[in-house]
Amino acid sequence: MWERVRALIDAKDPDGVAALVVTLSDHERPEVAKALPGHLTAIRERGGDSWAVEEYGAELRAAGVGVLGGAAAIATWLNRRGLQPGWRSGDDSGRLAWILRHRPAELRADLGRRMALKLRGRRDRDAALALALLRESGEEPPLHGPLVLAWVTDAGRADRADPLLPALLPQIFEADGVGRLLREDHHDVRSWQVMLAGMARDGDVDRRFLLDGCVTRFLRGGADTDLRFFVRLHDLLEPSDDEIRPRLLDYVRLLPAAPGPVASLALRHLRALGGLPPEHVAECVEALLFRPEAALVRAGLSWLDRCVRHDPSLIGSLASAFHSTSREVQERAVRIALKHAPLMTAESRAALADAVPLLPPDLAVRLAGTFGGEVPEEEADGFVPGELPGVPPDKGVSPREFTRGELINALRRYPSGRVAVERLMAGLVTLAHRDRPGVRAALERSLGQATKPWQSRPWAQAYDWLCAAGHVIAGTATWDWSRRMPPADLVAPPQLMLLHRCAEILAAVERDEIPPVLLATPTRASGHVDAGVLVSRMEEHEAAGVKPLSADLQQALLRLPRTPDPEAAERAGRLTSAAGGIVAAWLAGTARPEPQVSVRWAARVGSSGESTWLDDKEPDVDFHYVKPVVTSRAPRTGLPLIDLLLNRDPGGFHGDRDQLSALPAVLPSHREVAAAHLVPFLPASWDRATAAAEEVARAVTGEGPAGEAVALALAYRLAENGDAYGGRAEDERRILPAIWALTARGELPAAEMGRQIGFLVTRKGLKLGRFLPALERTAQRGAHAEVFTMIVSAIPALASARRLPHRLDALLVLARRIAVGTGIRGAFPEIAALAARTGRSAAVREARRLHEFVSSTGSDMRGVSA
Structure with missing residues (x-):
């Protein structure tokens, strides 16, 4: 007989196993039971691990239930590792229950109790079998919490005729987790709450028992999710005043600390009691x-x-x-x-x-x-502004000779970061101009196939071009690079400037017209090139009779500081080349263009992706489809890369980390344009780099006007890093030092930052509370007038929302603390308009308090930082 059972197990036929074992005689069952454990071991060894048993779990379970001699042995068998119902067998409780109906009633009852006590949660896969055995046996179920959880969720419905109901119903008020499981128990005919209320109405269950159970559960406490079901059951029972009065003190005890829905229920009945x-x-x-x-x-x-x-x-x-x-x-x-x-x-x-x-x-x-009584004095609410930190000087970059070994290492190892790339460019040009034969010999021995640039795609990285230049010097270049420049509409303009500089270095190496030095190599940590150094480099070019590289010259012009240098301008006037005349005009201040950057908010609507401008209104579309649109316009200079960089609208290019970190140094004297190019990279994205606080800080602390783009970049980073501002160490190295530096220099666009904060909350859906820690920290560090201006400027956008944003009252409290602590007073129409609103919302009340203080008699500080 065992051979027949084993054949059905190996054939993965659980129904065949079930049909066979129920026909076995009393002397055949022990034979199969004795061989069954050994076959399980053989299956495990044959498959190489315990997971192999799951392939035969349904068959082995059916065989064990049909042949093992006692309830203890069956329960142990069903709980063996690998024999729990798996993905293939699914729920086999029906098959096992059918087999057990052919076994003695005493065995079924004993097995039901044992399996019930082995349950560890409602998701135990043998819970359905345990409940079926208990129902069929008619035995008293054990009082076991996991059994109650499995019972209330069994088959997803409540049943008045369930034989387990009388014994287990009291446990729904005692077992932990029942309320959480039934929190979504809806008001339909199958729900527990409807069934119990109906049974109480029909007299099938004592109303006092259910009401006492609910109140007792409330008094035990718990989270809202644990008690929601019992609140709904209590409401469906609709207790009368006569039923509430005996429990009066219990309802009173619920008011101080019970979850909101429970306290509301208690209050409602107490007020109605009279x-x-x-x-x-x-x-x-x-x-x-x-x-x-x-x-x-x-x-x-x-x-x-x-x-x-x-x-x-x-x-x-x-x-x-x-x-x-x-x-x-x-x-x-x-x-x-x-x-x-x-x-x-x-x-x-x-x-x-x-x-x-x-x-x-x-x-x-x-x-x-x-x-009567003693009126307290108005206090400054603990706000005492500190001293702004000093502005750190722009450190100079000390020049150091680039050796052949450093050149070889740089070309063999991908250089990372702006400083490393600039140093490689400058070193390659200087060494190749001074000693091309020596550099060629060194590179011939060191450059291999692994250092060759990609041949199947455009060269979008500086390393590709510089590596190609190294192979040209070494004489190992075997490719045509003339079509490797990425299309201008697929690369961010700042990156395009760098690629053109690298491409013209490659071209100069190929023509053997290498300049003695690059013009645009920075002399300051900010990316600036000192005017005197640039003139000296131009003089070196003219002395060597070499024409400056075009992109290199344009980058050098963009890196000139805005601070006038009369001595350098006078020297530049004596330059004789056409490029020298361009440098002289920039240093004289007659040729430098001043871009005009603007930021507008747009929303994409409709299936066609059409955009509509959001002038001063909150969008009716998902915040995901709202974005800032940045435009930059400047007078034409005739220098193509400069005109492209200052006139092309920033787009969502897929820049990498090196590109974003290099961008501030491309435009150190046009921070508004640099910030504009960072705007598309402010939101976090999985498929491209994100402009971190470090990039934003370097861009906004450059030179030049600071307007809407700078304000938006700063405001966005305040919110993005809001969670990190609980700790002093974090904010010291992120965006706040940039704000403090701009404040100390009188360059922070505080009013525009406030407007952008309002737009980010009402149009982009950012939480206002994310700005609060950083704003308070900024104010305490000494930028209190600027923070007050930000708050006032944010009010119109925040107040225009369909619902006043959450934490607006806290923002106004901060403004009032600043005003009280520093004596700010004056006429602020933005505050007055919000204070004049009807209603008693927290934000309106705080606006009234703020308006009452700032409009009272005192020194007028209106316009301190506006």
């Missing part, structure tokens, strides 16, 4: 006043307002409201106190007078006018 003793009302109100949910606090104050008319002694509970940290709670308590003042006893009036110092000064004045 006739509560005054001490219970006072206890309830005082508990509600310290809840974090504004709706519950308002409900508590409304309840107190209603009850005071009948029992003026309750007015003493308002003193608790004055302790609240919520401005809204304090304001409403003051209104209630003033409203009921004629009804108050002398004792109540004295109690309120004693509590006056707990209120903010403006509210204390209102209350003290009626009840």
Whole structure:
């Protein structure tokens, strides 16, 4: 008989195994049972690991259930490693239950209890079999938490006729995790809450049992997700006042700390009850006043307002409201106190007078006018601005001779970073001009096939061109590079400038017209080229009779500082070449173009991808389809790469990290254009590099006007790194030092930054709270007037949203702290317009407080940083 069973197992026929084992006689079953463990071992060894057993799990389980002698042996067999139902066998509980119906009833009952106690969670794959055995046996199920969880989710429905219901129903109020499992239990005919409410209505279950179970579960506590099901069940039961009154103290105890939905339920029934003793009302109100949910606090104050008319002694509970940290709670308590003042006893009036110092000064004045009491003085709220750090000097780059060994190492190892690439370019040109035969000999021995540039694609990296130049010098170049320049519309203009510089170095090497030195090699860490050094390099070119490389000259012009250098300008005037005349004109200030950069916000709408401008309105489309569009326009200079760089609108090019880190040094004297080229790379993206705080900081601390693009880059990075600003070490090395430096130099576009912060919140969906830590840190470091200007300038965009943004009240609190601490006063129409709104939202209330302070008598600081 064992051979027949084994053949069906090896054939992976679980139904065949089941049909055979139920026909075995009492003396045939022990024979199969004895051979079964050995066959499992053979399968494991044949497959090489325990996972091989899963291929035969359904067959082995069916065989074990049919032939093993006792419940303990069957339970152990089913729980063996590899014999849990796998992906192939799926749920085999129906097949196993059918086999077990051919076994003795006592065995089935014992096996059901054993399997139930072995459950470890509702997802245990033998849970369905355990529940089926318990239902069929009629035995009392064990009180085991995982069994209850499996039962309430079994088959996804509730059943009045379930034989397990009487024994397990009380456990749904005791077993941990039941409420979380049933939190999405909907109001349909199959749901547990509808079934239990219906059973209570029909008298099939005691209503008091269900209500007591819900209240007991509430008192045990837990998260909202754990109690949501019981709140809905309680609501469906619709308890009467007579059912609530015996549990009065339990509902009162729920108000201080229960989750919001539970506290709301308790409050609703307590308010509807009527006739509560005054001490219970006072206890309830005082508990509600310290809840974090504004709706519950308002409900508590409304309840107190209603009850005071009948029992003026309750007015003493308002003193608790004055302790609240919520401005809204304090304001409403003051209104209630003033409203009921004629009804108050002398004792109540004295109690309120004693509590006056707990209120903010403006509210204390209102209350003290009626009840007396000591009004506290207006404090600076702990805001004391610090001293701005000094502006670090732009360090010079000390020149160092580039050796042949360094050249070989650089060409054999991919150079990374702007400094390494610039050094390789300058070293290659200088060495090849000075000693081309020696460089050729060194490169012939060192450059191999691995260093050759790609032959099947455009050369989009500086290394490709410089490596090709090395092979040309070594005489090992065997390719045509004339069509390797990437199309201009596929490469960011700053990267295109670098590639053209490298390409013309390659061309000069090929023509053997290598200049003595590159003009554009930076002499400052910022990427600038000192004017005197550039003139000296031009003089060296003219002395050697070599025409400067075009792209190199254009890059050098863009790297000239904006600070006038009369001595260098005078020397440049004596240059005789055409390139010398261009340098002289730039140094004289007559040729440098001044780009005009603008930022507008657009949204893509419709399936065709059409864009619409978002002038001063919040978009009606997904924030994902909203983006800033940057344009740059400058007078034409006749220098093609400069004209392209200053007039081409930045796009979403797939720049890598080296390109982004090099960009600020390409335009060190046009920071607005540099920031504009970084704008497309501000959002994080999986398929391209992202402009990090370091790139933004280097770009915005260059020279030149700072406008919308600089403001947007700074604002975006404030939000992007907002989570990191809890620690001092993080913000010291990120974007805040750049803001402090710009503030110290009087160059921070604070008003424009505020506008862009407003747009990022209302148009791009960034959370306002992400800006708050960085703004507060900036203000505390000494840029308080600038931060105040940012907040004021952000208000119009924030106030134009369909719903006032979350944490706007906290932003206005920061503005008020700055104003109180530094004495800022003046007429601010933006604040006044928000303060004039109707309603009692937290943001409007804080706007009124801010407006009241800044418009009061004092020194006018309007325009400090605007």
